[in-house]
Amino acid sequence: MNTVQNDNHNTIMELKDVTKVFRRGFFRKENIYAVDHISFNLYRGNIVSLIGESGSGKTTTGKMILKLLKPTSGNIYYRGRDINLIKSARQKVEYYKDVQAVFQEPFASFNPLFRVDRIFDMVFSSLLPEIKSHDEREEQVHTVLRSVHLEPREVLQKYPHQLSGGQLQRLLIARALLLHARVLVADELISMLDASTRVGVLNLLGELAYRKGLAVIFITHDLSLGFYMSDKSLIMYNGRLVETGDTEKVYNEAVHPYTKLLLNSVPDIGFRWNMDKAFNPEHIVSDIDDFYNKNRNRYPKGLVQTGDGDHKVMYTL
Amino acid sequence: MPEKILEVKQLKIYYRTLQGFVKAVDGISFAMERGQIVGLAGESGCGKTTFCNGLILRKKPMQYMGGKALLLGHDLMSANKAEMRKLRYTNISLIPQSAMDSFSPTKKIKTLVSDLVRQHHIEADSDFFRKVKERFAQVNLTPDVLDSYPIELSGGMKQRVLMVIATMMNPDLLVADEISSALDVTSQRFVCKLLVDFLRKKFVGSVLFITHDLSILYQIAAKIIIMYAGHLVEVAPTKDIIHAPKHPYTKALITSLPRIGVRFKDHKLRGIGGVPPKLLEIGPGCRFRFRCPFADEICEQKTPPVENINREHSIMCHHWKKIDRNEHEHSTKR
Numbered sequence: 168m169n170t171v172q173n174d175n176h177n178t179i180m181e182l183k184d185v186t187k188v189f190r191r192g193f194f195r196k197e198n199i200y201a202v203d204h205i206s207f208n209l210y211r212g213n214i215v216s217l218i219g220e221s222g223s224g225k226t227t228t229g230k231m232i233l234k235l236l237k238p239t240s241g242n243i244y245y246r247g248r249d250i251n252l253i254k255s256a257r258q259k260v261e262y263y264k265d266v267q268a269v270f271q272e273p274f275a276s277f278n279p280l281f282r283v284d285r286i287f288d289m290v291f292s293s294l295l296p297e298i299k300s301h302d303e304r305e306e307q308v309h310t311v312l313r314s315v316h317l318e319p320r321e322v323l324q325k326y327p328h329q330l331s332g333g334q335l336q337r338l339l340i341a342r343a344l345l346l347h348a349r350v351l352v353a354d355e356l357i358s359m360l361d362a363s364t365r366v367g368v369l370n371l372l373g374e375l376a377y378r379k380g381l382a383v384i385f386i387t388h389d390l391s392l393g394f395y396m397s398d399k400s401l402i403m404y405n406g407r408l409v410e411t412g413d414t415e416k417v418y419n420e421a422v423h424p425y426t427k428l429l430l431n432s433v434p435d436i437g438f439r440w441n442m443d444k445a446f447n448p449e450h451i452v453s454d455i456d457d458f459y460n461k462n463r464n465r466y467p468k469g470l471v472q473t474g475d476g477d478h479k480v481m482y483t484l
Numbered sequence: 485m486p487e488k489i490l491e492v493k494q495l496k497i498y499y500r501t502l503q504g505f506v507k508a509v510d511g512i513s514f515a516m517e518r519g520q521i522v523g524l525a526g527e528s529g530c531g532k533t534t535f536c537n538g539l540i541l542r543k544k545p546m547q548y549m550g551g552k553a554l555l556l557g558h559d560l561m562s563a564n565k566a567e568m569r570k571l572r573y574t575n576i577s578l579i580p581q582s583a584m585d586s587f588s589p590t591k592k593i594k595t596l597v598s599d600l601v602r603q604h605h606i607e608a609d610s611d612f613f614r615k616v617k618e619r620f621a622q623v624n625l626t627p628d629v630l631d632s633y634p635i636e637l638s639g640g641m642k643q644r645v646l647m648v649i650a651t652m653m654n655p656d657l658l659v660a661d662e663i664s665s666a667l668d669v670t671s672q673r674f675v676c677k678l679l680v681d682f683l684r685k686k687f688v689g690s691v692l693f694i695t696h697d698l699s700i701l702y703q704i705a706a707k708i709i710i711m712y713a714g715h716l717v718e719v720a721p722t723k724d725i726i727h728a729p730k731h732p733y734t735k736a737l738i739t740s741l742p743r744i745g746v747r748f749k750d751h752k753l754r755g756i757g758g759v760p761p762k763l764l765e766i767g768p769g770c771r772f773r774f775r776c777p778f779a780d781e782i783c784e785q786k787t788p789p790v791e792n793i794n795r796e797h798s799i800m801c802h803h804w805k806k807i808d809r810n811e812h813e814h815s816t817k818r
Contacts, residue, residue, distance in 0.1 A: 220668035221639065331759050361527040362696060366740045366755030373748040388668060391699075395742040395753070418744060432673040434699035435743055436726050440673065442680045442704075448670035449624060 179382045180209040180232065180350055185241035187227050187406075201227045203406035204241065209350060212380040214373065216393035216414070218429070219403035225386045228403075229352045232384065233268050234259070245350075264294055267343035271355035273335035277327035283338060284308075284323040290342055311344040315371055333364035340371065344379075354386045369396060390433045394418055399477075402426045404455075411470060412478030422480045425455055458483070486517040487556075489656050489690045495551035495561070497538040504765040508534040510714035511551065513790065516657070516707075521683065521691045523701035523722070525737075526711035527760055532694045533581055535711075536659045540578045541568070556656060573604045577655040577688075581662045584642040587634035594630040597649055606653070619648045619687075623678050640671030644678065651682060656689035658682075663693075664700055676704050699741060702726050707796070710734050713760050713771035716790075720797040730793065730804045733772050770802065778803050 187202040202224040209215055219225045230236040232243060234250055243250045245266065253262050270276055277286065287308050291298055298304055309319045315337040327335060336356060343351055353372065357365045373396060376383050385396050393400055393414070400417045402410040402425065410423045421427050428451050440446075462482070470479035493513050499506040508531040516522045526532050534546065539560055542548055553560045555576055563571065580586075587596060597616065598608035606612065617627045623644040634642060643663055651658060660679070664672045682688050693705060701708050701722065708725040710718040710733065718731040729735045736756045746753065758775040768787045773779040780803075788802045801807075 220670065362698070362737060362740055363527060363756035364759075366742070366753045367757075369742075370748070370752055370755070373752075377749075389742075390669065391742045391744050391746075394744045395746055395748050414747075429669055430744075432669040433744060434673070434676075434697070434703050436699050436702045436738070436741060437743070440677070440703050442677065446673060446677045447624060448674050452670075 177210045177213075178208050179211055179246060181244040182207050182228075182232075183242050183244070185228070185231060185238045185243060187224070187231060187236060188239040200406045202231070202238075205403075205406075205408045206241075207401055207408065207411065209382040209384060211349070211382055212376055213399070214376050214383040214385055214397045215399045215401065216385040216387055216397035217401050217403060218387055218390060218393045220388055220429075222405075223403040224406040225403050226354055229268065229354050229384065229386050232350070232352055233266060234262065260294055264346045265348055266350045266352070267346060267348040268352040268354065269336060269339040269343070269356050271358055273332045273339070273359060274327060276339060277335060279327055282324060282326055283330075286338075287323075287342070287345065290345060294346055307345060311341045312338075314344060314375075315341045316367070317341065331364065332360050333368055336360065336368050337371065340368075340375070344375070348381065350382045350384070352384050352386070355388070356385070357392070358387075358389075372396070390418075390429055391435070402429065407481060408470060409481045409483075410479070413476060416476060416478040420478070423483050424451060428452070455483075486519065488515050488554075489518050489520075489556060490516040490692070491552075491554040493552040493554070495535075495538075495553055496549035497534055497542065498547050498549050499534075500545045500547050501764070505547075505549075506763045507714050507766055508763055509538065510763075512711075512714075512716045513551075514709055514716060514719050516690050516692065518656075518689050519683065520706045521679065521693055521704050523698075523705035523708045524692060524694045524711060525696060525698055525701055525708060527696065529760055529763075530711045531714045531763075532711055533661055536578065536661050536692065536694055537580070539659060540572060540576065569604075573655065574653045575655055576657045576659065577650045577653070578659045579646050579650050579661060579663050582666065583646055584639060584663075584666070587642065589634055592631055592633055593637075593645060597630070600649065601652070604653075612652075616648065616652065619652070620645075622681070622685075623648060638671075639667055640674060643667060643671070643675055647675070647678060647682070651687045654687055654689075657692065658688045658690070659692045659694070661694045662696075664695060665697065672700065673703075676700060680704055698726070698737060699743075710737070713766070714763055715771055715800055716798075717772065717800045718798070720793075724797055730797075730799050730808060731772075731801050732776050732778055732803075732807065770800075772801075778807055 183206050184204045185202060186200065186204050189199045189201050191197045191199055205228065217225045217228060227236060231238050250262065253259055291304050312319045312322065317334060317337055322330060322334065357368050360368065372383060375381050387393050397414050399412065400414045401408050402417065404425045410417055410421065410426045417426065418430065421430055428448060432448065470481050494511050495509060496511055497509040499508055524532050538546060539553055548561050555571065558571065601608050620627060620629060625641060625644055629637065629641065629645065664675050667675060679691060683691060693701065695701060705722050708720065708722050709716055710725065710731065712733050718725065718729065718734045725734060726738060729738055740753055740755050742753060756775055761771055761774055769785060770783040770788050773783040782802050788800045790798050790800050792798045
């Protein structure tokens with residue numbers, strides 16, 4: 168339907184009308200649409216950024232791709248196969264070899280009692296049991312560590328607390344590489360890192376995507392990072408995709424008022440905010456909400472073409 | 485000449501540990517004037533939070549080792565408990581790091597506020613709450629926020645509640661530690677805008693804004709202080725720091741900032757290799773030398789002195805003149 172032509176053979180993952188509803192309340196039940204009918208594709212060697220504020224459903228989307236949550240409706244296809252049908256342990260191992268994730272908090276992603284080499288050993292025993300020889304394992308670990316610019320001798324014998332946040336995030340990426348992952352979900356990968364170490368991790372991710380053909384879904388709230396990294400950008404608001412398309416189109420020719428609000432709020436060196444002008448994001452957001460509440464059934468859910476390319480926008484004011 | 489609110493002179497605050505002293509704030513000097521927002525920026529672990537907590541309360545293992553911090557002429561370092569108690573909240577107010585996540589979940593905002601002000605011997609009567617509600621209206625909060633629980637408020641709302649509570653007594657100095665960091669972009673800009681409004685309406689005399697995000701400081705601060713491993717490596721007006729930085733660390737920080745318009749495919753940003761040094765028993769020498777491309781023997785032997793480039797711009801680097809000259813020649817050649 169809204170897949171991009173000529174990219175079909177490169178499509179590695181496809182989300183179609185994916186919805187996740189959480190139910191809240193005991194006596195008075197309430198449905199919360201965390202993710203509301205979203206569709207997009209991931210391609211080989213392509214970075215797609217999913218941009219939104221807290222509560223917009225970006226992490227829920229990532230979790231559904233990782234099979235940590237089951238969509239309420241809609242389908243996710245990985246290389247043409249519905250991932251909902253992946254049930255047996257063996258199939259799951261196959262899936263997780265291909266689809267890996269790096270999360271926000273590097274220290275929480277590691278067991279503090281395990282040394283780094285043991286973490287890699289566990290990866291081998293649970294996901295790559297066919298590789299048995301110690302030398303072969305060691306060689307592979309060393310190769311992937313070098314490819315994320317870490318010196319194996321320096322990190323392997325250490326505990327997570329002895330390494331910096333940037334190093335730990337690199338280790339997580341290395342783990343994904345060890346498995347020859349094809350899809351990487353990077354959920355707020357660098358939010359916890361310092362400005363000076365951030366760029367190193369970002370550049371690494373970019374290189375891997377373009378050199379090794381990794382498909383990356385880059386979940387972030389930082390628009391300037393989204394611009395730096397991605398080929399395509401998806402702007403998410405209240406569980407819905409409000410604007411999608413090529414990164415430059417979305418940023419330079421934004422149509423949806425929410426995208427414009429986000430772009431207006433980004434602090435940028437070189438352009439100073441006008442502090443005399445009134446600024447109240449809550450008014451703008453409540454206008455947008457009112458519009459959608461009033462017109463709930465008048466428009467189809469989903470996106471419409473704005474004219475050129477695959478730049479699409481949700482019906483709006 | 486504008487009134488000086490805070491004047492810090494050669495301040496040293498260390499942590500006493502079993503292995504020795506951790507020199508988290510090591511001889512820093514700067515001044516702030518009334519009506520200014522001053523930004524303090526640096527990586528995590530560089531001593532930003534130690535400095536601002538140290539201004540308010542020095543709890544063990546934090547230890548004052550020398551120097552002065554004058555708030556309107558009163559030395560905060562030599563003030564005793566009773567004197568400090570009078571100054572806190574009325575003259576100097578702090579919004580600690582991640583305070584918005586530290587609300588007691590079982591108390592309504594109203595109870596929290598009255599508990600807090602009672603600690604400072606202020607009557608939390610209806611008159612006081614009338615004033616609170618007036619201030620709430622200024623920051624786009626409805627009066628019924630007072631009767632809600634923290635869980636019912638969003639991050640941006642909690643941060644605004646904190647800003648109002650912290651400035652109820654119109655303090656001369658508000659120390660805001662990472663108040664914008666955990667917020668969404670839109671709330672971030674909103675909070676910054678409100679902070680500027682507060683300053684214009686004289687709800688606060690001046691603001692010390694601590695963050696790791698230089699691009700936010702560019703928007704609001706009059707002056708930026710760059711801190712690295714317990715030293716103030718560069719202090720200058722905002723436009724000089726952003727457009728004409730002199731210290732190699734500041735330069736590297738500015739060039740590593742991602743901006744809209746810069747793409748990985750076209751222009752790769754460069755980070756700073758290595759990690760900040762451990763501050764435990766750190767010896768003399770420039771603390772940035774381990775990551776600095778210009779470092780040589782002198783950087784290892786001698787701590788660089790604080791030099792003044794002009795009245796408002798100071799720097800801590802042995803080689804800034806040489807680096808500046810080289811760059812100048814390089815650009816004219818091209």
